[in-house]
Amino acid sequence: PKLDGLAISLRYEDGVFVRGATRGDGVTGEDVTPNLRTVRAIPLHLRGNPPKLLEVRGEVYMPKAAFEKYNAWALEHGAKTLANPRNGAAGSLRQLDPRITAQRPLSFYAYALGETDAKLPKTHSETLAWLRELGLPVSSLAEVADGTEGLLAYYRRIGEERNKLPFEIDGVVYKLDRYDQQRAMGFVSRAPRWALAHKFPAQEEATVVESIEVNVGRTGAVTPWVLMTPVHVGGVMVSRATLHNADPVSYTHLTLPTKLEV
Numbered sequence: 001p002k003l004d005g006l007a008i009s010l011r012y013e014d015g016v017f018v019r020g021a022t023r024g025d026g027v028t029g030e031d032v033t034p035n036l037r038t039v040r041a042i043p044l045h046l047r048g049n050p051p052k053l054l055e056v057r058g059e060v061y062m063p064k065a066a067f068e069k070y071n072a073w074a075l076e077h078g079a080k081t082l083a084n085p086r087n088g089a090a091g092s093l094r095q096l097d098p099r100i101t102a103q104r105p106l107s108f109y110a111y112a113l114g115e116t117d118a119k120l121p122k123t124h125s126e127t128l129a130w131l132r133e134l135g136l137p138v139s140s141l142a143e144v145a146d147g148t149e150g151l152l153a154y155y156r157r158i159g160e161e162r163n164k165l166p167f168e169i170d171g172v173v174y175k176l177d178r179y180d181q182q183r184a185m186g187f188v189s190r191a192p193r194w195a196l197a198h199k200f201p202a203q204e205e206a207t208v209v210e211s212i213e214v215n216v217g218r219t220g221a222v223t224p225w226v227l228m229t230p231v232h233v234g235g236v237m238v239s240r241a242t243l244h245n246a247d248p249v250s251y252t253h254l255t256l257p258t259k260l261e262v
Helices: 064-076 085-093 100-102 124-133 147-164 180-184
Strands: 006-013 016-022 052-061 108-115 170-173 195-199 211-216 223-232 236-244
Touching: 006 085, 006 108, 052 085, 064 085, 085 100, 108 124, 180 195
Parallel strands: none
Antiparallel strands: 006 016, 006 052, 052 108, 170 195, 211 223, 223 236
16 A cells, blocks of 8 residues: 655664664655654564664554544644644654654554665565564555456555555555566666556545635736635645646636736
8 A cells, every 4th residue: 555654764783773764855865763763663673583784664654543633632732733644744753852753643664675784585575574573564455466457456445445444545556576577677767667656546525616816926927826615635624726727627607807906
């Protein structure tokens, strides 16, 4: 499942967690080690016989039930509520005070490896099983599928279960299982040819247009935007939007200003 959270990288040396960072631009991320130490799902010490160096990549997320519970607590105590689980996870990890992060109900799933001196299994699925043995949480929904039909069947099944899952997802990720085939396919720029995200259709909701306003930028560019009855879409309450694309906009009895005074 393609988790809707914040991608991070965890570095373990001799089985001890020493550093954690956000993905950033793919090369340089933000060091959030103190905050990651407060996430209970992230082990500070690995089990078994870990390698000398192990970089684990995964996603920090906020479970739906925990998100609702936290917002209820925030309302009761006069604290600021979170807009949605994804923003809650990202904002929590970027807090300057780790004690604030510790109050947030964050969780974590590992899904890949970075730098390591370990001798790896031949497949990605075997690597995920190995990470579980080391004490790292891995999604139980990860499966091996056979061929295009197997992938699409998995996509449809996860889509049907989406609303029942305890965390937010926006699609699934397909990965070629064998590492030798991954190496043969290689990368395009920084994107792997052996992995593909298959997103679910965008969530749509109906609302009422209350008014259309026009904004004039410093260069004279005119951008119309709409004020509408607030509607909940994808975990966010939306009350205004730009009308930058006229094609999908349908309206009747609507008058835009023909003269602007600036």
